[in-house]
Amino acid sequence: MEFFTGVRPLLFSYVLINGILITLQTKEEVLLDMRATGGELGWLTWPLDQGDKPGWEVIQRTLNGSQFYTFSVCNVGEREQDNWLRTTFIQRRPSASRVFVELQFIVRDCNSFDGASLTCKETFNLFTSESDADVGTTFRKGQFKKVATIAPDEITSKNELRINTETKVVENLSRKGFYLAFQDIGACIALLSVRVYYKTCPATVKSLASFPETVAGGENQALREVSGVCVENAISEELPRIYCTVDGEWVVPVGQCQCKPGYEEVEDECQECKAGSFKAEASGDKCTPCPANTQELDSGAVVCPCMDGFYRAPNDPPTGPCSGLPSAPRDLVATTSAGKLLLTWSPPEDTGGRTDITYSIECQRCEGMVCQSCGEKIRYEPAGVGLTDTKVSVSELDAHLNYTFTVEAHSGVTVLTSQAVPPANRPPSTSALTTSLLYTDPPKITAMRVMERSSTSLSLFWDVKPRVHPRPIRYELTYRKKDDNLDVTTYTVLILEKNSVQIKDLVPGTAYLFRVQALSSDGSPGGSSMEEQFETSEHLTQNNTAVIFGVAAGGAAMLFIVIVVLFLRRRKRNSHTRQGPEDTYFSSSEQLKPLKTYVDPHTYEDPNTAVLKFATEIHPSHITKQKVIGAGEFGEVYRGILKVPGRKEVAVAIKTLKPGYTEKQRQDFLSEASIMGQFSHQNIIRLEGVVTKCKDFFKHAMIVTEYMENGALDRYLRDHDGEFASFQLVGMLRGIAAGMKYLSDMSYVHRDLAARNILVNNTLECKVSDFGLSRVLEDDPEGTYTTSGGKIPIRWTAPEAIAYRKFTSASDVWSFGIVMWEVMAFGERPYWDMSNHEVMKAINEAFRLPAPMDCPSAVYQLMLQCWLQDRSKRPRFGDIVSLLDKLLRSPDSLKTIADFDPRISIRLPSTSGSDGSPFRSVSEWLESIKMSQYSENFACAGVVTMDQVLQMKNEDIKNIGVRLPGHLKRIAYSILGLKDQTSTLSVFAV
Template identity: 80%
Template sequence: SCADESKACAGVFVMWEVVQRTLNGSQFYTYSICNVEEREQDNWLRTTFIQRHPLASRVFVELKFIVRDCNSFDGASLICKETFNLYTSESDADVGTTFRKSQFKKVATIAPDEITGKNEMHINTETRVVDGLSRKGFYLAFQDIGACIALLSVRVFYKTCPGTVQNLATFPETVAGAENQPLTEVSGVCVDNAASEELPRIYCTEEGKWAVQVGQCQCKPGYEEVKDTCQECRPGSFKAEASSDACEPCPANTDTLEHGAVLCACKDGFFRAPTDPSTGPCSGPPSAPRDLSAVPQPSVGRLILSWTPPEDTGGRNDITYSVECQRCDGVVCHPCGERVRYEPASMKLTEARVSVSELEAHLNYTFIVEAHSGVSQLAGERGLYESTYYFIYFFLYPLNPPQITTMRLVGRTSTSLALSWDVSPRPRPQLNIRYKLTYHKKDDNLDKTTYTVLTLDKNSAQIKDLAPGTAYLFRVQALVSLVSCRCVRLTLFSLPGNPSQNYTVLLVAAVLVAMMLIVVSAVLFFRRRKRNSHTRQGPEDTYFSTPEQLKPLKTYVDPHTYEDPNVAVLKFATEIHPSHITKQKVIGAGEFGEVYRGILKAPGRKEVAVAIKTLKPGYTEKQRQDFLSEASIMGQFSHQNIIRLEGVVTKFKHAMIVTEYMENGALDRYLRDHDGEISSFQLVGMLRGIAAGMKYLSDMSYVHRDLAARNILVNNNMECKVSDFGLSRVLEDDPEGTYTTSGGKIPIRWTAPEAIAYRKFTSASDVWSFGIVMWEVMAFGERPYWDMSNHEVMKAINEAFRLPAPMDCPSAVYQLMLQCWLQDRAKRPRFGDIVSLLDKLLRSPESLKTIADFDPRVSIRLPSTSGSDGSPFRSVSEWLESIKMSQYSENFTCAGIVTMEQVLQMKTEDIKNIGVRLPGHLKRIAYSILGLKDQTSTLSVFAV
C-alpha cells in the first residue's frame, strides 16, 4: 500500500503478496512483488514494531531475497528494475497499521549479487547497518520501484561482547557500541578469592569483540589460579602474596600441613634470621671451626691465626668468626683486654685468618675462635658445641726485637778492654735477656782466625789477657729466650787508628745519591713536559679545527646488548615522577595497555601535551622489558622529524612511556580524512620531513624495518615525524599484512625484495619502504597494491611490476619512487640524496607542475565495467560502492541518475552539481567514469 499524509499517491501500486514457493524439495513462504510492466512503481512493505534493547543504538539487518533478471521479461527490460530500497522509522510506541512514508528515512539500496533467470533460482544475502537508534523501537520498510522480488527472510540483530572470565575477572555480556563509539568500557568483578588493586576494566569493540584488559585480578595469598578460579594451596605448598603465580613448594627445612598456607613454618632445630625473607628456607647454626693453627712472626712482633671453615654451615653463606684472647698466669686466665690488637678485627671476620699483635712476652695465651651465622643467636649459640682451643707459649717483644744501638770503650790497659753497649727498646724486668759477645784479632788470616765467644747476663764486659798493641774486632748479639735477635752490633776497637776510611766511604755514598737524584728529576721533567704537550693538542684541536668536528659522530646502541635491559633504559631515557603526569583521555589501546593523551608538568618547565603509553597490570618481566625497549631506542635520537621521548616511569609500580603529543595522529588516516584537500607542494614538504628523519636514523646506523605511513605521526603544523621503534610491534591487524619467516613477521607491501627473501634489512631496504610511503602520501592513504594478496604482490614485484603513478602525482616525484624501487639495492639512492632532491623540488615549485602519466584503470585500482561473472554493473550504487564512494548514492538518486548509461554521459560539472565538492572525491569519480568509457569502447571493438 502507499500513503503519504494528505497527498495522493502517484503511479501504480501493487500489494506485496505472501507466496508459497518450493526450492530443493522444501516449501517456504515469501513476500513477493513482480509488476515490471508498469512505470513509476512505488510499492511498500513494512514490518511490525521492533522493540529495541536500551543499549543497542546500532542494529544489523540481514536480508535473504531473490531478484528476477529483467532480460527474462519480453519487452519490459527498459523499465524493469533489479534493486529495491531499505528504509527505517523510529517510534516510542506501536502505531499499528498507520503508515506515513515521510516518517521513513532511507538506509540503503539493495542490489543482488546474483539474479535469477527463467530456469534457475539464486538466493542473495545482504546485511546493512541501521545506526543512531535512540527511541524505544523502530520499523523497517522495503520499497519496490519496479522490480520482480521475493523477500525470503529478514533477520534483525545487534552485536554483543559475550559474558566472559578473563584474567580472573568476570565481565557481563555487553552490547557493542555504535560506529562513533568504537570502544565501550566495561567494569568487571574479580572471581572468589581474587582481588585487584584497581577495578578491572575491558573494552568492547563495535564488532562485538573484547579488546585489551586493564586491571588484572590476582589470586589472594594462599590461593592459586586453576581454570579461571582461585583454589587453596595444598599442604606442603604456600603462596605469600597476591599474584598470578602458582603455589610454591615449601622451601628447605620448612613444612606446613594446612590448606591455603600463606607461609611455611621452620622445622625443629631450624630458624630464620631477622633479615631472612619469610618465604625463604630455614637454616641451622654452623658447627665449630677446624684446624686452628698459629704462625709467629717475631721480627714484626705479631702472631698469625688461621683455621678451616666449619664442616657444616647450617645451609647459610653468611658465616662470620670471632676471636677471643685470654692471658694465663699459671692456672688463672684473664681476658687480654684492649691492649691486644687484631687485624682486621676480632669480631665479624669473613675470612678464616686474623693477625694478633701487642702481645707480651713470657706469657701463656689462649685463643678461642667461634663460628657465627644469622641464626646463631636464635639457636642459643650452638656454634660453640665443639669450640676449638689453642694454647701457645710464645715469647715475643711487643713491637720489634731488641737491637744493640751503641757499643762503647769504657776503659783499657795494655792487656785488657772494658766495654758496654745500649739496647733499644729497653728490656722489661721480667724478660730474661742475655748477650753473646764474640771477638778476634783484626789482622788474622780469615782461614786461621781464632774466635772467642762469651755469654753474658748484662750489657757490659771486661776482656782480659789481650795481646798488647793489637786491634780486636768485637760483635755483640742480644738473645731473648729461645728466639735470637737478627740485629747485632759490630764494632772495631784497636790501638790508635785512622778515621779517613770512614769519611771516604761516606763521601762516595753521598756522591752516588746526588747523581741518582739528578737522573730521576730529569726523567720526571721530560715526562711532565710531554704530557702537557699532549694536553694542549687534545679536544680543542680535534673538535674546533673544522665545523664538521664540532660534534663527534654518534652511533645507535642496541639496548638488547645490555645484560640488564633496565640499565639501558636508565642510560638513554629520563626518569619522570608520576606526580608530574596528568592523564586526560584514552586515545587508543596498544599492545601492552592503554594510550592516553595527557599533560606533563615538570619542575622548571612549562606544561606540554604528551602521549602516555601504559603497561597493563599483571605483566611479566619479559613484557616489561619489551615495553621499555622502545624507550631505550627513542631516547638515543634527537631530531625534529623523529618522535621525541619526554621520559619514562620505571621506578614506580605502573610503568609508562611519555612522548610528545602529535595532534593529527597517524599519517595514513590523516591523508584519507583530507583526500584532495592538500596540495602537491605540501605533500612533498611532508615527504621531505620524513626523509630527513630517516637520513638521521641512517647516519646513526639504525635500520627501521617497518617504515610505513601508519608509523608516521603528524602534528598541528603538518610536520611529519618517524615513530614506532618497538621491536615486538604489531605490524597490521590484517593477517595478510605480514609474511612470516623463521626470523619473524615482515610487512610485505612495504618491504624490499631482498629483505623478504633473505631477511637482509639495511638502509637500502628502508629506502624501498620510503618509496612505498611516497606512493601512500601522493595517493592520500590508498592501500599499496590495493586488494592484491601477499603472494600476488611478491610475484608481481619479482616480475618487475611497480606501483603506477597516483592521480595528479608530479612526474619528478614518481621518478624518485621508481629509483627507490630498483631491484639492485646498491643502485637505490641514499636518504641524503633523497633529501637533497626533495629540497630542490621545493625550491622550484614549477617542477611539480609536470604530472606523471595516469591510467585510471590501474592507478586507482578501478574494477572493470563488469562484475565477477562478466556482467555489467547492475546499478549505480554497486558502481559507487566498488570505487568506495557509496556515500554519494543518495546524491545520484536525487539527481535522477539511476542507470549506468546516465553515468557514462556525466561530465565534471554534472558531478559538481549533484553535490560532490571534495577535490579528491570529484577526481576519483571523474576518472572512474573516464575508465568506464574507455573500457566500454574497448569491449565494443572486441564485440565487433
C-alpha cells in the same frame, strides 16, 4: 505479478530444503527475526493503493504446521517505481548503538523478462529512521536515511533460483528505537528473511576476573572498556578491566586477579592449597610443598612453621626451609709471628643447612688464679666478631700471661636460638672451640746511638725492652752506604748475640744507614726494628779543592738532567696537541660508519636471530612500569622508568605482549624491535631495548622505547587547536621529513606514515614511529614491495599503492603530503567523513584536499606536489627537507596564505546535517564541527536556535567566550558555510 510466475514454488522448495540462515551465537542478540516470528508481521507498505500494479505483497505459506511470510514485488514493466516496505517499530537496547541487518532475498534477472529491459532494475535500497516512540501507520519518506543499495551477488533466471545473503551495518543509533524500510525502484524481488541483531561480548571469566555481558561498541568507540570483579578468593591491586571490540570479542585484559594466600588457580577458580603444601602471597603461582625441616599443616596453609629445634633467620623468606645451629669449628691453632698471635681454624662439619656462617673470638687473660675478659686491651685484625674467614691476627698482648681464646661459629639463626634457650641450658660446645697458651712478648728496639766514632769505624749500642727475657735474644744488623746507587747497593748483614757492635773498615767521612731487628727463637723477625744514620769522621789531610770540584761537577750534572726532562715534557705536550683533533676526527663512530642499508628481519630463517642482532636485551629488573598509556595490537603500552647500572635513569614507553600469545604473535611483536634497532636518527623513535628472555609469568616480552611526553601528533594538535603559528608547524614538518629522508636513504618504506604514527616530546620534536606495516625496498632504487593482502590506510595511501599494492618511497611522499595537511589543519581527519570508496573515487577524478585555514601558500603547493598522480614527478624527501629549510630561513615566505573554501573544508551542507535535514539544535551543529565544548557558552548567551547562530558575527563569538584563534575561525567559517545555500558539498555527501 505475472513476471514472477513460477518463481515462488521454487523459492519455498529451497526454503524447505535448506532453511534460512539463523546464527545462534551467544555474542549476537536478535532484535527482529522475520523468519522466526511465525505470524502476521504487521509491516507497512506504501503507497497503500496502486490499482492493478500493487507494490510490496505479503505471501503466506505453511511449513510443518507453521506459518511463514515473505514479501515480494515485481513491477518491472512500469516506469518510476517507488514502492516502500517498512518494518514494525524495533526497540533498541540503550547501549546498542550499532546493529546488523541480515537479509536473504531473490532478484530476478532482467534479461528473463521480454520487453522490460529498459525499466527493469536489479537492486533495491535499505533505509532506516530513528524515533523515540512507535508512530504507528504514519509514514513519511523524508524521515528515512539511506543505509545502502542492496545488489545481489547471484541473479535468478527462469530455470535456476539463487538466494542471496547480505549483511549491512547501521551505525550511531541513539534514540529509543528505529524502523527499517526497503525501497523498490523497479526490480523483481522476493524478500525471504530479515534479521536484525547487535553483537555482544558474552559474560566471561578471564585471568580470574568475571566480566558481564557487554554490548559491542560502534565506530566511535571501537574498544569499550568494561570493569570486572575478581572471583571468590581472588584479589587484584588494580580494578580488573578488559576491552570489548566491535566484533564482540574480548581483548587486552588489564589488572589481573590473583588467588589469595593459601589458594591456587584451578580452572578459573581459586582452590585451597592441599595438605602439606602452601602459598604465602597473592600471585599466579601454584601451591608448593612445605620446605625442609617444617611442619606440614592442613589445607589452605599460607606458611609452613619450623619443626622443634629449627629456625628461620630474620632475613629468611617465610617460604624458605628452616635451619639448625652450626657445629663447632675444628682444628684451632695458635702461632706467633712478627710480634703477633695468629689464630687459624677449619669450618664446622655441620653448618645447619646454611651458608651465612660467621665467627667470633672471645678472649680471657689469667694472672695466677685470677682470670678476666681481655676486653679492649688487645686488638683483632680484621675484627673480633663477624669474621667470614677462618683466621684472625691478635696483637697488643702482654708478655708472660696465660690467654684463653674461644672461637664460636654463628649463622643467621644463632640469635634466635640464644633467645629461645636460656644460657644455663645451652650446650656451649655445640658451636665453640677453645685454646689456651702462654704468650711471650718479643723484644722491642727502642733506641740506637753511637758510642765511639773514627774515620774507619763506628761503635753502636741499642736499647731493648723488656730488659729481662726468659730466653737469650739474637739481633740482625743490616747496614749500607747512604749514597750508593740503588741499582748496585751492597748490604752487610750481621747476626749478633748482644745489643752492641763495633763496625770496622768503613770509608772516612761517609754516611751509613743501620737497621737492627730482634729475632724470635726460630730465627724469624720477631720484634720491632729501627733504622738510623751515622757518619764516620773525615781525614785531617782532606783536599778541599777536590771537594769543591766534586760539588761543582755534581751541580752541572744535576742541571743537565733538569734540562733534558723539560725538553722531553714539551715534546710530549706538542705531540698531543698535533694529534688531538685528528684522533678525535678519525675515531668518531659516526664519521667512520658507512651508509647502512636496512635489513628486513623477515628474511631471517629464525626471527629471534634478528632480534638478538639489532636489539639490546634489557634485564626486567631494570624496568619499572608506572601507568597504562594505551592499548596496542599485541597488548598494553605503559609509561615507565629504565634504570640501567652506570647510566642515568630515563623515562621510557613499554609495549607489552598480552598473555596467551602464540609464537607467531611473539615473532610479529618483536619484528618491530628488529626494525627499530637498525635506525639511529633524532627524528626516528629510539629503541632502548627488548625483554625476551624472562621466564617470569608476569613479565612477558617487552619493547622499550624512549618516552614521548606529548603522545601522538594528531591528538596533540587537536588538543591545542590554533595555539601554534605556521612557523612552528612547518618546523614540526621539517623534523618528520628529516626522519623520512633518513629512512629513504636506507632503502626503507614506511607504508603507514600518518600523524597518528608521529610522536611528540616535550620540546615539540617530532619522531616517526610505528613500523609494523613497513617493508624494505629492493636493490633497484625504483624497486617496490608487493604484498598479497592486508589492510591499507586508504586516506593516507598513494593511488598506485591502493590499486596495485606496490609501495615505494614515492608513495611515502604522498603520505607525507597528507601528514602536512593534518598538521596544518590541527589534526583534522583527512577527507572528513567520506567513506573509503568515496575517497578513492574522488582521488581518481583528480580531487585533492583543499588548503586548511591559514595554510601558507608555499606549504600547500608542496602538498599538491606530493599528491601528483605520476609518482616519478613527486619530490624526494631530500628535496622536501631542503624546501622546508628554505621556508624556515625566510619566515616572510609563510605570510602568503592559500585560498580557503569553508564550504568544502568545514563540510557542512548548508543549514543541514549529514542526512540533509536541518540541524535540530545548536548543540547538534556544534557537535558536527567538533566544537561541542562551547555548547554551554552559547546557551548562557541566549543563542539557542540556528536562526540566532546565522546572525552572529566574529565579535559576538568572542563575547560568548571563544578565545582560541583556531576555534574562533572554525566557528566563524562554519557560520559562513551555513549562510551559503549553494554549498558544493553535495558532490561528496554520503
